[in-house]
Amino acid sequence: MPIRSDPDNVGFLIADVTRLLRAEMDRRITAEGLALNPGDVRTLSHAARCGATRQNLLAERIGVEAMTVSASLDRLEALGLIERQADSADRRAKLVHVTAAGEAMLESIQPIAAGLRTEAAKGVSPADWQRFLDTLKQVRANLSAARDQSRKESAAA
Incomplete structure (x- = not known):
């Protein structure tokens, strides 16, 4: 008899809720017509959450490959939303900093996220x-x- 996993165990529940939240947030961001794609919004949000951090640590925090976050950071930097600065502890490494324009973009995203949290908590x-x-x-x-x-x-x- 095959072993069946409980679809309501903590791992499945968290994964399902994460997937649903992410998909709905992506849909809302796209519908809002922001200059960013949903992946770039995630990168910008995590960069703000982490403060000045190395690109590789940011990628780890987001759960993506370093090359994926690098491409997103390239787009964010071109828009003036982040800056990469040399790490004084290791000149080969770059620290990601959110700019004032990036903070303003995050402020415009906050109502979208707040609306989604309100909907998720309904009932x-x-x-x-x-x-x-x-x-x-x-x-x-x-x-x-x-x-x-x-x-x-x-x-x-």
Whole structure:
């Protein structure tokens, strides 16, 4: 008898919700007619979230290959939304900085994201929504700690 995975386990649920949120956000961004494609919006948003960061770390944070984020950064830089500056700790590396124009673009995207979050939370009490967010933060912290421990053990071996 084949083993069947529970379609409502935490991994599937998070993946499904992520996929649906991303697809709807992409649709809304495209419908808004912004000068950015949805991937560029994700890159800009993560760059703002991370602060000045190296391109390779930004790619890791987004979950894409370095070449993918590099192409997106090229487009964002051409639009004046980000700047790449030499990293004083390693001149070969570049740090990504969001410009004032990039911040303004993110401000125009915020209402789109807020509307999507409101729709996603429809029918959920504010207290339950906050507990949900707090739980996700704890799960993220647990998984980050497990990843860090695994890296330490690998480095020690």
